[in-house]
Amino acid sequence: MKEGGEAPFWSVLWGRRSVRFYTPDRLPPEVLHRLLEAATLAPSAHNAQPWRFVVLQDPEVRHRLVLAMARRWEREMRERGVDEKVIRVEIRFSLERFIAAPLLLMPCLTMEDMDRYPRRHQRRAEHTMAVQSVAAAIQNLLLAAHALGLGACWCCAPLFCQGLVRRILRLPRTWEPQAFITLGYPRHHPPTPPRKAPEEVLWVI
Secondary structure: OOOOOOOHHHHHHHHOOEOOOEOOOOOOHHHHHHHHHHHOOOOOHHHOOOEEEEEOOOHHHHHHHHHHHHHHHHHHHHHOOOOHHHHHHHHHHHHHHHHHOOEEEEEEEEOOOOOOOOOHHHHHHHHHHHHHHHHHHHHHHHHHHHHOOOEEEEEOHHHHHHHHHHHHHOOOOOEEEOOEEEEEOEOOOOOOOOOOOHHHHOOOO
């Protein structure tokens, strides 16, 4: 179906973009509730619903977390030999986008209610199922954000320093940070990125 089709569902799918810049307007509490409601309507393995959501509401805590993550990332880029100019640009943009966003949401994963298996390959598959479940919840949330007139961007930074994030936020040890979702009213409307045609990603056997 082409963009601009009559069905609202397709309009939401076609219209959603990764928005990185927002107006300073705050999101009402009821909007956050609607977003989380949409996320929790996602399918999950065994209906275990292994998602947890952290709202980084305290500016001081958010700043401390983002700064600590940036320092670690800066050190790791320097160890990899990344050019200093590139490092400065990347760190500045990272700090700005996570600190300035009107709302910063962090989806986490927990294995508490997932099935338990004795074999390693079974445990690995079960964990993957939990990751897929959280990803489905995030996609629901992103689509709901667009439907509500919001912009959002899915960023995977917490995956690279889960222990650091958990320690600073004092999260339960069973919670695995998965992503940052920046949210707000969009200040720009990104163009449509290139997409592979269905025929390019299909293998019929």
